[in-house]
Amino acid sequence: ASGVVRRDRFSGGPARSFLSSLAADERIFAADLEVDRAHVIMLAECEIIEADVAGEILTAIDAVEVDGHDALPDGEDVHEAIETAVIERVGADGGKMHTARSRNDEVAACIRYRLREDVLAAVETTLALRESLLEVADAHDETVMPGYTHLQPAQPTTVAHWALSYAGAVRRDTARLLEAYGRVNQSPLGGAAFAGTPFDIDRERTAELLGFEGVVANSMDASSSRDFLLETVQALSTHATTLSGLAEDLIVFANRGFVSLSDDYSSTSSIMPQKKNPDTLELVRAVAGDAAGSVQGLTTTLKGLPRAYNRDLQRATTYAWETVDAVTEASEVAAGAVATADWNEDTLAAEAGEGFSTATGVADLLAMAGLPFRTAHEVVANAAENGSDYDAIEAATQEVLGDSLETFVDPDEVAAALDPATSVASRDSRGGPAPESVADQLELGRAASEAH
Ligand code: ARG
Numbered sequence: 001a002s003g004v005v006r007r008d009r010f011s012g013g014p015a016r017s018f019l020s021s022l023a024a025d026e027r028i029f030a031a032d033l034e035v036d037r038a039h040v041i042m043l044a045e046c047e048i049i050e051a052d053v054a055g056e057i058l059t060a061i062d063a064v065e066v067d068g069h070d071a072l073p074d075g076e077d078v079h080e081a082i083e084t085a086v087i088e089r090v091g092a093d094g095g096k097m098h099t100a101r102s103r104n105d106e107v108a109a110c111i112r113y114r115l116r117e118d119v120l121a122a123v124e125t126t127l128a129l130r131e132s133l134l135e136v137a138d139a140h141d142e143t144v145m146p147g148y149t150h151l152q153p154a155q156p157t158t159v160a161h162w163a164l165s166y167a168g169a170v171r172r173d174t175a176r177l178l179e180a181y182g183r184v185n186q187s188p189l190g191g192a193a194f195a196g197t198p199f200d201i202d203r204e205r206t207a208e209l210l211g212f213e214g215v216v217a218n219s220m221d222a223s224s225s226r227d228f229l230l231e232t233v234q235a236l237s238t239h240a241t242t243l244s245g246l247a248e249d250l251i252v253f254a255n256r257g258f259v260s261l262s263d264d265y266s267s268t269s270s271i272m273p274q275k276k277n278p279d280t281l282e283l284v285r286a287v288a289g290d291a292a293g294s295v296q297g298l299t300t301t302l303k304g305l306p307r308a309y310n311r312d313l314q315r316a317t318t319y320a321w322e323t324v325d326a327v328t329e330a331s332e333v334a335a336g337a338v339a340t341a342d343w344n345e346d347t348l349a350a351e352a353g354e355g356f357s358t359a360t361g362v363a364d365l366l367a368m369a370g371l372p373f374r375t376a377h378e379v380v381a382n383a384a385e386n387g388s389d390y391d392a393i394e395a396a397t398q399e400v401l402g403d404s405l406e407t408f409v410d411p412d413e414v415a416a417a418l419d420p421a422t423s424v425a426s427r428d429s430r431g432g433p434a435p436e437s438v439a440d441q442l443e444l445g446r447a448a449s450e451a452h
Contacts, residue, residue: 021314025078027321028110029069032078035109036061036086038209039189040097048199049096057097060089077314079103079110100199104223104309105191111317112184112228113210118324119181119232125331126174126239127449132339133167134445136160141435141442143345144352144420145258153355156420159343161433164441166246171448173239178452180232187212191222194308224308226298229320233298236327237291243327243334244288247281250337254278257347262340265333280333287330294323352420356388361417361426369408375400390414 025032037058044054064072064085073088075081080103087094140159147157187207190197196219203215216222253259267279298319301312359380366376383396390405393414397405405414416422428434431441 019076019311021077021317022072022075022081024318024321026069028107028114029072029078029082030065031110031113032082032106033061033065034113034210035106035189036082036097038206039101039106041209042202042205043096043099043199045205046200046202048099048201053090053093053096056090057086057094060086060094063089077103077107079106100192100197100201101189102191102193102223102309104193105188105219107313107317108188108191108223109206109210111320112186112188112212115184115229115232115320115324116181116211118321118328119177119184122236122239122324122328122331123174123177123181123452125328125335126170126177127452129331129335129338130167130170130174130445130449132335133163133170134442134449136163136338136341136343137167137438137442137445140343141438142421143343143348144424145348146351146354146357147433151252153357155360155427156352156357156424157433158424158435158438159348160435160438160442162249163338164438164445166242167445168441169242169245170239171445173235173242174452176235176238177232180228180235182213184228184232185213186228187215188222189215191216191219194220194223220308224305224310224313226302226313226316229316230295230298230302233291233294233320233323236323237288237295240288240291240327240330243330244285246334246338247278247284250281250341251278251285254281256351258344258351260342260344261337262342264340265337281337284330284334284337287326290326291323294319349420352424353388353418356384358418358420358423359384359388361423362393362414364426365409365413365417371401371408388418390418 040049040054040057040061043049044051061082064082067085069078071085072078072081073084075084083095083098086097137160140163143159144156145159145162146153147155147162187203187210189206189210190201190203207213207215216225250259250261254261261276261278261281263276265278265280267277269275269277298316301316301319305312362383363373363376363380366379367373371379379396379400380393382400383392386392386395390411394405397403397408401408405411417426424433425435428437431437
């Protein structure tokens with residue numbers, strides 16, 4: 001067949017393996033078979049190729065599927081190799097399969113088809129992670145812990161409040177992935193090389209057969225745009241960034257003895273017998289670097305590409321596979337680590353008040369008694385120089401205001417404000433750490449999980 005002649009002329013030589021994406025295309029082998037089937041069915045339905053030839057091609061495609069990717073003949077890519085394998089079985093008529101299309105719209109369709117499934121798997125892991133976080137929140141709405149800003153003790157909070165802070169972030173990660181999914185899920189098939197085709201094809205039909213929600217309207221856009229890849233990798237990178245913060249928190253908390261990771265998510269040392277290290281979480285943290293690198297690499301690859309198809313796009317695809325695999329795995333591991341971690345309630349309670357973390361609550365109390373907040377802040381800041389107990393606050397009140405603390409507030413209320421658990425319970429503003437506020441957030445998180 002003439003196709004064979006062309007390939008002999010143009011794909012030999014020392015650059016052959018450099019040109020070929022066949023190995024990497026294993027990822028889209030199954031997708032390509034589906035795309036081929038849909039295209040051939042449409043061609044027959046539109047009477048562009050004969051029904052019996054279509055039948056023979058479809059039978060050959062089934063055989064190619066059974067033999068698998070590894071059995072494909074050599075080729076520049078999976079599309080060419082499958083076509084060659086079909087022609088080997090059907091004869092020259094097998095070449096009718098490639099009527100009214102190009103590898104350019106074909107590969108775009110394959111990538112989108114496969115990526116849909118991968119993005120949905122990533123979405124699933126975000127849902128599992130949210131579930132783990134909601135369960136932690138449910139179990140620990142009264143487990144007080146230190147809260148930090150700048151990694152310095154700031155105000156007491158609860159494990160539930162901390163967990164829900166990540167549940168909210170992961171919820172948005174899910175939404176971003178689903179939004180990317182909607183734009184991945186559009187069919188480019190029928191765009192051909194970029195300039196459409198004189199054959200009377202039915203693009204909606206192939207879109208329907210492949211389960212795409214619609215078609216990419218413009219044929220040049222369909223065959224050459226990859227912003228759907230960029231958007232997906234960006235959404236994955238954002239999720240990886242969320243995961244890295246979560247992992248870092250758990251690493252710090254493990255260091256402080258606040259949380260014990262399950263053995264399943266820990267590692268040991270080859271020399272130090274006593275060690276239990278949070279290696280899995282360190283790797284989760286590192287995946288954010290890979291993902292950010294992918295965003296950069298993919299953006300740089302796509303930047304300035306002219307219309308229409310350019311072979312640079314072959315190297316753009318691999319960023320998506322690497323990133324979706326790494327981030328999905330990291331998300332899964334994070335969900336498991338969160339679900340199996342043990343929160344050390346006694347240590348957390350003992351440390352919740354560290355570094356005079358109840359200071360803001362005392363200042364709030366003075367402000368509620370009518371002092372300007374700035375003045376209250378000054379009193380407590382002055383006390384903090386000397387201690388964090390009632391006496392220190394009493395001395396500071398006398399120094400700053402020239403009066404005893406009792407003239408402003410009930411001493412029992414000061415004692416309560418100094419207690420981390422009471423301090424947390426008092427911060428019942430919407431979204432706050434008080435158990436009733438956390439209950440509302442938990443309900444919101446559960447309702448969002450129902451929705452997706
Ligand atoms: N393997 C290519 C890719 O991944 C598709 C083939 C298009 N090749 C071409 N020379 N137009 O993008």
